[in-house]
Amino acid sequence: MSTPRAFITGITGQDGSYLAELLLAKGYEVHGLVRRSSSLNRHRIDHLTHEERLHLHYGDLTDGVSLVNLIHAIRPDEVYNLGAQSHVKVSFEMPEYTASTDAVGTLRLLEAIRAADLDCRFYQASTSEMFGATAPPQSESSPFYPRSPYGAAKLYSHWVTVNYREAYGLFAVSGILFNHESPRRGENFVTRKITQGVAAIEAGITDTLVLGNLDAVRDWGYAPEYVEAMWRMLQHDEPTDFVVATGKGTSVREFCEAAFSHAGLDWRDHVTYDAAYERPTEVDALIGDASKARDLLGWKPETDAVTLAGIMVDADRAKIAHLLNR
Template sequence: MPHKTAFITGITGQDGSYLAELLLSKGYEVHGLVRRASTFNTHRIDHIYVDAHEPEARFFLHYGDLADSEMISHVLYNIKPDEIYHLGAQSHVRVSFDTPEYTGNVTAIGTTRILEAIRRSNQKIHFYQASSSEMFGHTRPPQNEDSCFWPRSPYACAKVYAYWMTRNYRDGYNMYTCNGILFNHESPRRGETFVTRKITRGIAAILAGKEKYLYLGNLEAKRDWGYSPEYVECMWQILQQDKPDDYVIGTGETHTVQDFVDASFAYAGLDPEKHVKIDQRYFRPTEVEELLADPSRAEKRLGWKAKIKFPELVKIMVDSDMSASGLKPIGEGYKILDTKFPNRWWSRD
């Protein structure tokens, strides 16, 4: 019998898929929330598939939406999770400027719906809220747990709301609720509209002769980029502590988008000046110039420290997208810590 049950929102995303693998490897029964759509959007977790009627099934998907309070309460009542990892959101910063109301409803109020469902259930559930470095926005780096928030997008504003609701439920109702303030973290499973995947997919398309140019926005923005599988390990560690708290998670290094472009193109043997063009459509109305994590609390209390740094991350992502495009990878980077999980433990209700 599995020793714990976990519920993951955003399970079909980058972090959700890696977290599901991690928890299954630790013996958990894992339940995930999936939005019903006209097309399947489970490609990141399809490799975990097994028939629901198999006796070893420990992976279950539930259709629902973060805008539906009744559904959330229903799922929690039925599965009675020990831990909830709330990763679901409208998570694209640039898109949040186009859909601010929807972003607030799902990313901000969606968190409150889960917290309230936990409170009313009277269950001793450990709750993890996926906060974001975007909350710091214009705050001078490095940023840690005591830095002030200065959000610069509807997405960041929604995440600040969710952060403070998580803290208020902890303080007001003595609930085990934690915020993980994760700085940018990437992988071959990163969404294709995010800048790092745009770059590495663009390189593969150029090498395959499918595209000639890559169109990007602000190349001067500085970010602290880490590797997603390491960050989900930290999420799990946060919920294993005796007392709930909030943690900044990052590498402690910052690089510009231009750095990512230069490193990726150099690794692939291409000249970015011949292929990269700037498109004003990809600029945000309000930019975040520099994000740099000070992860000392996580290093001290959790013993967590990022191992995959910027050069390795670039190689992993370039090699993976080249392999996905039918090209021979340059090195072995695409194999690092990104192995497929055994095909088991899947169900969909």
């Protein structure tokens, strides 16, 4: 049996790095798309660079020619489209770039696959932000109501993936993942901002953490578990879309309390509010119903938000201790 070959966009991100680890452990040959920049941003996959089955390629979701050339050259068995401008607040400031990357980028990649006449399986990273103002719990049959340029761009990607599945018979699925975090989460996302803040306050580096809306409720899971669900979707007999979530809502305030409590601190002594961190249109509550993934994929989450907060705080504590002791 030949070695399965996977192509991952966004391989240097949180999900891409965990997915690369998972696929390499399963014996895949892994190819990753990397954007060219003046500085390297590959710290999440540095520990994988010794792997002979890992290959990185320069390209960009905004450059259709690079995608066509790579798909023709690699001819992957599985394609995971995780690349995106993924910060909701930033999407209000960079709406056109967000649309070109997150929406049209998916179309470019699907067209590259179609043009290559490639018999592969395609995973699209959809998002709970597509539900936006829809009341929870949200499932695969819930109506979409995005509340940001990011959510709207991802909704285009979601529906164009469905269209290519139905129009061209492509094995194409969308994983509608609710918020999922880890120590590899970007530092400008609220969970990581909180856990880094806790570690810095505990170390005496600062005394204050500034946040925006504390009442927003999200369904927070653990990223390594969620990439397992991605892989299972492409092993399923039929292409269909899945919600991936824990089914439990936690407010930013509650996550904050759990993170500070893990370090023996009271969050109320350190957290201040700044309206500058609010979005122009807020999403009040996202809580997913992942019954379909549980029933058809045998997938279920193992890590709750409180445990996740502790994992992330410990990782940021270790990082700060390392920096202070250098």
